[in-house]
Amino acid sequence: xxxxRSTIKNRQATKRWLxxxxxxxxxxxxxxxxLPAAAHNKNAYVANEIDNTVSVIDTVTxxxxxxxxxxxxxLGIAVSPNGFGVYVAxxxDNTVSVIDxxxxxxxxxxxxxxxxxAVAVSPDGSDVYVAxxNENTVSVIDTATxxxxxxxxxxxxxFSIAVSPNGARVYTGNTGDNTVSVINARTxxxxxxxxxxxxxxxxxxxxxxxxVYVAxxxSNNVSVIDxFTNKVTATLTAGNGAEAVATSPIGLPVxxxxxxDNTVSVINPLTKNxxxxxxxxxxxxxxxxxxxxGxVYVAxxxSNTVSVINPYTNKVIAxxxxxxxPAAVATQPQW
Amino acid sequence: MFxxxxxxxxxxxxxxxxxxxxxxxxxxxTAMSTDTFGGGATLPAGGYxxxxxxxxxxxxxxxxxxPTSGAAAVSSTSLFGAWAARTGNxxxxxxxxxxxxxxxxxxxxxxxxxxxxxxxxxTTIGFGAPSSILVNPHFAGSDAPMSATxxxxxxxxxxxxxxxxxxxxxxxxxxxxxxxYRKDSLSTPLNLTSAQVCGVxxxxxxxxxxxxxxxxxxxxIKVAFRSDGSGTSFSLANHMxxxxxxxxxxxxxxxxxxxxxxxxxxPTIPSGWVGASGNPAVVAAVESADxxxxxxxxxNLKAAASTVPHVKYAxxxxxxxxxDFPASxxxxxxxxxxxxxxxxxxxxxxxxALTPFxxxxxxxxxxxxxxxxxxxxxxxxxxxxxxxNNKGNTSTDVGAVRGLIGSAYADHxxxxxxxxxxxxxxxxxxxTALTQAKVDSCVNI
Numbered sequence: 001x002x003x004x005r006s007t008i009k010n011r012q013a014t015k016r017w018l019x020x021x022x023x024x025x026x027x028x029x030x031x032x033x034x035l036p037a038a039a040h041n042k043n044a045y046v047a048n049e050i051d052n053t054v055s056v057i058d059t060v061t062x063x064x065x066x067x068x069x070x071x072x073x074x075l076g077i078a079v080s081p082n083g084f085g086v087y088v089a090x091x092x093d094n095t096v097s098v099i100d101x102x103x104x105x106x107x108x109x110x111x112x113x114x115x116x117x118a119v120a121v122s123p124d125g126s127d128v129y130v131a132x133x134n135e136n137t138v139s140v141i142d143t144a145t146x147x148x149x150x151x152x153x154x155x156x157x158x159f160s161i162a163v164s165p166n167g168a169r170v171y172t173g174n175t176g177d178n179t180v181s182v183i184n185a186r187t188x189x190x191x192x193x194x195x196x197x198x199x200x201x202x203x204x205x206x207x208x209x210x211x212v213y214v215a216x217x218x219s220n221n222v223s224v225i226d227x228f229t230n231k232v233t234a235t236l237t238a239g240n241g242a243e244a245v246a247t248s249p250i251g252l253p254v255x256x257x258x259x260x261d262n263t264v265s266v267i268n269p270l271t272k273n274x275x276x277x278x279x280x281x282x283x284x285x286x287x288x289x290x291x292x293x294g295x296v297y298v299a300x301x302x303s304n305t306v307s308v309i310n311p312y313t314n315k316v317i318a319x320x321x322x323x324x325x326p327a328a329v330a331t332q333p334q335w
Numbered sequence: 336m337f338x339x340x341x342x343x344x345x346x347x348x349x350x351x352x353x354x355x356x357x358x359x360x361x362x363x364x365t366a367m368s369t370d371t372f373g374g375g376a377t378l379p380a381g382g383y384x385x386x387x388x389x390x391x392x393x394x395x396x397x398x399x400x401x402p403t404s405g406a407a408a409v410s411s412t413s414l415f416g417a418w419a420a421r422t423g424n425x426x427x428x429x430x431x432x433x434x435x436x437x438x439x440x441x442x443x444x445x446x447x448x449x450x451x452x453x454x455x456x457x458t459t460i461g462f463g464a465p466s467s468i469l470v471n472p473h474f475a476g477s478d479a480p481m482s483a484t485x486x487x488x489x490x491x492x493x494x495x496x497x498x499x500x501x502x503x504x505x506x507x508x509x510x511x512x513x514x515x516y517r518k519d520s521l522s523t524p525l526n527l528t529s530a531q532v533c534g535v536x537x538x539x540x541x542x543x544x545x546x547x548x549x550x551x552x553x554x555x556i557k558v559a560f561r562s563d564g565s566g567t568s569f570s571l572a573n574h575m576x577x578x579x580x581x582x583x584x585x586x587x588x589x590x591x592x593x594x595x596x597x598x599x600x601x602p603t604i605p606s607g608w609v610g611a612s613g614n615p616a617v618v619a620a621v622e623s624a625d626x627x628x629x630x631x632x633x634x635n636l637k638a639a640a641s642t643v644p645h646v647k648y649a650x651x652x653x654x655x656x657x658x659d660f661p662a663s664x665x666x667x668x669x670x671x672x673x674x675x676x677x678x679x680x681x682x683x684x685x686x687x688a689l690t691p692f693x694x695x696x697x698x699x700x701x702x703x704x705x706x707x708x709x710x711x712x713x714x715x716x717x718x719x720x721x722x723x724n725n726k727g728n729t730s731t732d733v734g735a736v737r738g739l740i741g742s743a744y745a746d747h748x749x750x751x752x753x754x755x756x757x758x759x760x761x762x763x764x765x766x767t768a769l770t771q772a773k774v775d776s777c778v779n780i
Contacts, residue, residue, distance in 0.1 A: 049669070050669070050672075050688075072704075073667060073702070073705070075667070091667055091705065092667070092702070092704055092705055113711070114709050114711060115665055115667070115705065115709075117665070117667075133665035133765075134664060134665045134706075134709050134711075134712075135711055156661070156662075156663050156765065157663060157664065157665040157765035157766075159665065159765075159766070159767050175665070175765040175766065175767060176661075176662075176663035176664070176665065176763075176765040177663065178746070198744075198746055198770075199744070199765075199767065199769070199770055201767035202767075217767050217768075217770045217772070218744060218770040218771065218772070220772055240772040240775075240776065241770055241772045241773055241776075243767050259767075259768070259773075260770070260772045260773050260775075260776045282695060282696060283670065283696055285767070301670070302670060302671075302695060302696050324688075325669065325670075
């Protein structure tokens with residue numbers, strides 16, 4: 001029989017035991033998640049900034065199976081929760097391309113405001129949110145009509161956007177004033193503005209929506225926002241140029257792409273410890289995690305590739321050649 | 336005995352300690368106070384060093400030990416001045432214009448060997464740097480990004496590659512370009528559409544009546560333009576080519592030469608138009624003749640307004656070049672790309688991949704198409720760059736060079752910069768790629 005008391009010695013021993021146990025438990029938990037098979041393919045989508053295309057990667061074979069022409073300078077990409085629609089923010093022609101995931105055909109081009117750079121889809125798939133960096137706004141697109149139904153003023157130069165898992169909140173990372181705007185998705189009004197680190201470039205939200213992670217490229221760290229209080233409760237040290245952040249399907253670990261170091265930091269947000277630092281290729285700008293496999297997809301803008309990281313080993317298991325300057329990557333939600 | 340000698344006695348320890356302290360302080364002092372020398376673009380100069388260079392008019396602004404006289408003071412609330420105050424380093428900025436600045440930085444104009452060590456007179460003679468500088472030069476400023484030709488001068492004719500690696504380029508600030516005029520009979524400020532701006536500068540609008548709505552005013556519009564190659568002309572043309580599409584055979588051409596920019600409309604500059612070299616000369620040309628329209632860097636115009644009382648500026652599309660030019664604006668940044676020319680049917684800039692002969696990812700370019708015609712704010716603007724050496728910055732200077740180049744990306748809510756931001760005509764730039772860490776990775780010993 002053991003007691004709840006512990007000495008320094010056995011706490012250290014416990015620590016030694018917990019760390020590897022946690023590392024084992026995380027993938028097991030991920031593997032154990034029951035994921036409904038709603039969508040109809042197993043693709044990842046990569047927006048290629050210079051050649052104005054989207055590369056479609058079959059994540060089973062890690063090969064590009066299609067290349068879809070979109071608008072000018074695509075910088076943001078998101079897949080609808082049902083997997084049917086892919087939305088691409090085209091920064092130079094101020095549009096969002098809508099791709100039918102079944103046919104890889106562009107079915108609509110939705111005009112938004114100046115310099116759309118990031119896009120996210122609501123959990124019910126009814127709304128698409130677009131961050132317009134040069135207008136300091138978010139365009140809300142009704143996916144039923146592909147029409148903009150609201151425009152929400154946010155902070156200065158929003159370069160990233162994310163929606164909470166329950167769809168109640170939309171967050172933008174504003175690089176011009178180093179804040180995160182919190183939008184009430186029901187009223188389309190900003191309800192909080194949260195000061196974060198320098199140059200908040202990427203946003204990630206855990207599966208429960210309790211924590212919002214903000215990758216600060218200018219301060220090389222991640223601000224952790226408590227979604228209930230809208231306050232920063234922790235700061236996680238990352239690599240140089242922490243530009244994008246994503247969580248695993250169970251909420252931990254957190255993956256951060258470091259565009260200056262050419263690495264991905266794998267961080268346990270509970271202990272704030274960096275579990276691993278994974279070398280990828282040049283200028284990793286965007287990161288996405290497959291809900292189904294937990295694999296991490298990293299768009300390397302400087303080498304025209306996507307690195308695929310095995311979450312169990314934290315090793316790169318594939319490098320996929322894509323188009324010119326892959327700026328954003330998204331995966332099919334579940335399959 | 337051996338043991339005692341190795342450790343030393345008390346006196347030896349004290350002397351050694353004192354010497355080490357002096358050496359340490361000396362080393363720290365060196366590291367904390369580097370004189371940095373650079374120059375180039377005139378457009379951002381007021382934002383970088385303040386406007387003390389206007390009166391008396393001088394090309395060099397400096398708080399460095401050299402020169403001992405003749406340079407304007409660097410304002411402590413300017414970008415570089417605030418950086419200098421924060422870090423203890425010093426800076427000298429010589430206004431040569433963008434093209435000359437890049438030539439001095441390259442140590443070459445394609446034919447002749449140039450150097451920063453030489454008088455700062457606005458030409459390619461030098462940046463006013465002393466012969467003792469360790470890095471030649473530390474940096475340059477340019478309103479137009481380096482072309483592939485300028486990039487290659489650094490190596491082929493400048494001979495800098497071995498010591499300095501390659502040029503590294505970072506977009507730093509933006510500046511609005513004002514449409515300026517003198518029309519003494521006009522009592523209300525002029526508000527122009529982009530189409531009217533295009534019409535004036537392509538010569539299709541020739542009478543004031545087309546601008547004022549006063550049909551009886553058939554006075555001829557006189558146009559003042561930059562006769563030298565400039566980022567200001569480039570930026571005006573960048574807006575006009577985007578806002579006024581023209582045809583495949585007749586459109587604006589985005590170029591640093593105003594004559595080239597309008598060449599498909601006016602193969603020769605119309606008689607009566609006035610060419611002037613440099614921003615102040617264009618402003619002076621407008622001041623000197625009623626009925627003249629020109630274009631000028633907004634921030635410099637504002638600082639010099641008292642000397643040109645008849646010169647006004649127009650709003651464009653109802654937007655003011657100061658009030659409607661934000662404190663920070665978003666830019667689309669690409670790595671290792673250069674401007675490669677213009678589209679033959681639109682005249683708009685085309686970018687191409689650059690194969691760096693040095694470190695990849697350190698030649699950053701803002702695509703001019705991304706800021707050519709944003710009508711929700713004042714739409715005519717330029718992006719200005721800072722350029723440094725990829726390596727060879729020496730262990731004593733590298734920290735200062737990194738800090739100077741990265742000063743544009745610092746947290747400006749706390750550093751007291753007032754020359755850039757709301758209502759100045761200058762904006763800071765915002766992008767996920769523009770960080771001090773990126774600068775640090777590209778500027779090395």
